[in-house]
Amino acid sequence: MERKETIVDGVRSRWIDHGTGRPVVLVHGIPTSPRLWRHVMPLVEGRSLAWEMSGYGTSIPDGVGADLGLAAQADRLLAWLDHLGLDDPVLVGHDLGGGVAQIAAARSPARFVGLVLTNAVCYDSWPIPSVKLMARFSGLLRHLPDVAMYPSFVQLLRRGHDHDDVARESIGVHWQSYAAHGAAASMMRQVSALDVRDTVAVADRLPHLGLPARVVWGTADQFQKLAYGERLAQDLGTDVRRIEGGKHFTPEDHPGEIAEAINELAAATPPAVA
Template sequence: MSRAGVHLHEELLDGEPIRWLEHGEGPPVVLVHGIPTSPRLWRHVMPLVSGRSLALEMVGYGSSIPDGEGRDLGLAAQADRLLRWLDMVGVESPVLVGHDLGGGVAQIAAVRAPGRFSGIVLTNAVCYDSWPIPSVKAMQRAAPVLRHLPELALYPSFVQLVHRGHDDRARALESIGVHWQHYVTHGAARSLMRQASALDVADTIAVADRLPTLGLPARVVWGDADQFQKVEYGRRLAADLGTTLQTIPGGKHFTPEDHPEVVAAAIDELLARSPGDDHGN
């Protein structure tokens, strides 16, 4: 698959399929999406980045939803896969970028192997005890019942969730079309329940005390009107990572879709740094 220079790659990682999108050339950037999205969350960011962008598809999400059956979809397990995937594809010292759950995965991977990355960019990411959000907690509680619902039963809730996370209505409508197709193709109720049931806030709490000593150049970009991941968490995250929070006034949750130029600019700032630059700002 190729969309305007974005190419889909698929290989086997320890005998199991793993997929990612690639765009461009130059210094590497690894991007990790969240829920309920896929690597295509970054479709407007990747063409703006001055480097080789690799958007990893977390197992159990997007076109990899079927591969999540019977596998650990928690953030710690996803971080472990990310590190093993980097070994497999031979990507060295990328800037690591995460949104939503992908931001939690990025924090865990960076804490586990800080020497593997040249910097970290987080945008409206889960962190500390900021998650799961109430709607996801409700899905976790109702999982035994919801997984048997007809495919379209969850569509109104999906639409409402996506709209609440966007400040650009046109991008919200586009996002619904892009991301819902994977759920309706692979079984929306079962897929969402499997994803939600795997989430455990202990994964980010476990690495929280290591963030202030991470020592990686960092950028934290946040839509300050996000109802899911409050800006106060972004401020705390920026302080722990030794950087200044960059807010997007009126921005909501899905910043890579609504404000790709802001996210790409933050990534490019880290790509432009020389190895001898000081950490943080």
């Protein structure tokens, strides 16, 4: 896997690139980074590009003073795709990245050949109560030392995993970026930008995207309930694929199931005619 970056409209864009063939663009959520997809990417039959949202991962410093809302992230995603000249990618999103994917697909459905969503924010499903509380008191919390934020971070990731060993790995992987750039201030910038109106605004367009879709959901997710996955699947004209007992961070706990849905969708979509 190769880390890459470029400048798009004056903004630095970073991603992890792996493989060759039909492009598959993967978008992470909170509190993760493109490394969320580290176990999925080797299983993808094609070129996988895990894009990093501004203000997250190694791009946390770029989030200072920037709009980190999902609609703004979707604009950056589309501009990055234009800059790279990626043709007909499959678009994949988890958590906030699933919301970004919905907005990008709603704004430019012809840009994509398919959409895969797993335990994604949608409609009015978010922010979850703990994140709302953090946003409410962000002015105070942003001044806390990193050590004070770490227990909440650990609890959040443990609640979202159904495999303890993967949870431990995930905590180590994703805490690195926050520890390097100031955990409290970074998290507060992220949560303060979240606005449910971003996904509500595109909800009525989802049934009309005309895109082949797969919806894969951990049934035991405490953050994004299965009922929302079922609603997404119905609007996108597909069936929800249940990961029984799966929790929120499906790309880390169940990479095989996620890659299977991606590969199936990509294989069912004929390549573009030049």
